[in-house]
Structure formats: structure tokens, C-alpha cells
Amino acid sequence: NAGVTQTPKFQVLKTGQSMTLQCAQDMNHNSMYWYRQDPGMGLRLIYYSASEGTTDKGEVPNGYNVSRLNKREFSLRLESAAPSQTSVYFCASKPTPAVDQPQHFGDGTRLSIL
Amino acid sequence: DQQVKQNSPSLSVQEGRISILNCDYTNSMFDYFLWYKKYPAEGPTFLISISSIKDKNEDGRFTVFLNKSAKHLSLHIVPSQPGDSAVYFCAASARVSTNAGKSTFGDGTTLTVKP
Numbered sequence: 001n002a003g004v005t006q007t008p009k010f011q012v013l014k015t016g017q018s019m020t021l022q023c024a025q026d027m028n029h030n031s032m033y034w035y036r037q038d039p040g041m042g043l044r045l046i047y048y049s050a051s052e053g054t055t056d057k058g059e060v061p062n063g064y065n066v067s068r069l070n071k072r073e074f075s076l077r078l079e080s081a082a083p084s085q086t087s088v089y090f091c092a093s094k095p096t097p098a099v100d101q102p103q104h105f106g107d108g109t110r111l112s113i114l
Numbered sequence: 115d116q117q118v119k120q121n122s123p124s125l126s127v128q129e130g131r132i133s134i135l136n137c138d139y140t141n142s143m144f145d146y147f148l149w150y151k152k153y154p155a156e157g158p159t160f161l162i163s164i165s166s167i168k169d170k171n172e173d174g175r176f177t178v179f180l181n182k183s184a185k186h187l188s189l190h191i192v193p194s195q196p197g198d199s200a201v202y203f204c205a206a207s208a209r210v211s212t213n214a215g216k217s218t219f220g221d222g223t224t225l226t227v228k229p
Binding site: 004031033035040041042043044045048050056058090092094096097098099100101102103104105106107108 | 118120123145146148150155156157158159160163165203207208209214215216217219220221222
């Protein structure tokens with residue numbers, strides 16, 4: 001059971017470089033989400049896709065773009081990385097946008113920007 | 115303005131005793147609440163949830179209590195086990211059509227259960 005797979009697991013970038021974080025789920029889920037977690041803080045929503053073909057901004061979208069490539073895949077792109085984007089990034093999915101369904105998370109991508 | 119607050123960054127309890135983790139929220143639109151558990155270097159995993167139409171939900175050793183008037187919920191773990199040592203996140207959602215199933219997370223409480 002792969003669930004939600006995130007690649008890469010670790011990445012170091014220099015300021016100004018670009019990077020795409022990949023996320024794929026094999027549970028046939030409709031809704032997918034990208035979060036970031038900074039030290040000592042909770043998860044903050046960057047972007048989400050309620051269903052294939054739709055994407056919307058979350059709480060902290062500045063500096064990021066997303067692509068819902070198909071039902072399985074939802075990628076997050078940093079066009080010009082900044083040190084403030086150093087964080088752990090989590091992708092999550094769930095069957096539908098209904099609130100009473102819990103999210104399934106990947107194990108995260110640890111991103112450092114120097 | 116943090117809408118979901120977990121005011122205790124850490125909690126330490128002895129194995130076999132009760133662990134009580136607390137969560138407060140400010141948004142009265144929130145009507146569904148979830149607890150997630152997170153081990154180091156892993157993603158959060160769902161633990162238990164509660165709807166605002168209930169005041170208690172139980173699943174084995176885990177019970178969540180909701181006090182809507184106080185905008186407060188708590189997670190009770192009885193008895194606590196060393197394997198319960200993890201970070202626990204409280205999350206809240208609102209059942210509005212535009213919400214797309216989004217959850218707002220607290221900052222987490224690190225639980226340490228000592229053998």
C-alpha cells in the first residue's frame with residue numbers, strides 16, 4: 001500500500017533556483033492538498049485541488065504554483081526559491097472534499113534553501 | 115490570528131496513566147474536528163474525529179470530548195503507552211460548500227510517555 005508518495009524526500013537549493021515537488025496517490029482520491037510545516041508550528045495550507053481540473057489558493061500561496069496533472073498527481077513548484085521557503089512540505093489526499101473524511105499524508109519533502 | 119490553538123507544546127506522562135491533550139478554537143463555523151498523530155520523519159496519520167453534533171467519541175484507548183460552548187476539545191489516551199509518544203495535531207473544518215474539505219491545524223503537542 002503506497003498511499004501518498006512524495007519525491008524527493010530531501011532537497012537543498014540555492015536562493016533563486018526553481019524546484020518542483022512531486023506528489024502521487026494511488027487511492028483514487030479526488031481531493032489533494034499541499035501543506036508546509038515550519039519548526040514548532042502546525043501545517044499551513046499552500047494550495048489545494050478539490051477535484052481533478054481545479055486548484056485553489058490556501059492560506060500561504062505566495063511564491064508557489066501547483067499543477068493537478070491528473071487524478072493521481074499534484075505537483076508544487078517554487079519558481080524562485082527563497083530562504084523563507086525552507087520547510088517540510090506535506091502532500092495529502094482524501095476521497096472527496098467532504099470534511100468528515102480524514103486526509104492521508106505523504107512522509108514529506110524536507111527542503112532547505114541557502 | 116490563530117484559529118486553532120494547542121497551548122501546551124509538550125506533555126510528559128507515565129506509562130499506564132492518562133494523557134490529556136487540549137485544543138481551543140475561535141471560529142464558530144468549525145463543526146468537524148480531527149486529531150492526527152505524527153512520528154518523526156513521517157507524515158501525520160488520522161487518529162480520531164468528532165462532529166459538532168456529538169460531545170464525545172471513543173475509539174479504543176482514545177476518546178475525544180467536545181465542549182462547543184467553550185470552543186474546546188480534548189483528546190484522552192487511557193492507558194498511555196510508550197508507543198503513543200508523538201506529536202498530536204488538532205484540526206478543525208467547516209461544513210460549507212466552498213470549503214473543499216480544508217482543515218485548519220493547531221501547532222501540535224509533543225507527547226512523551228515514559229516507561
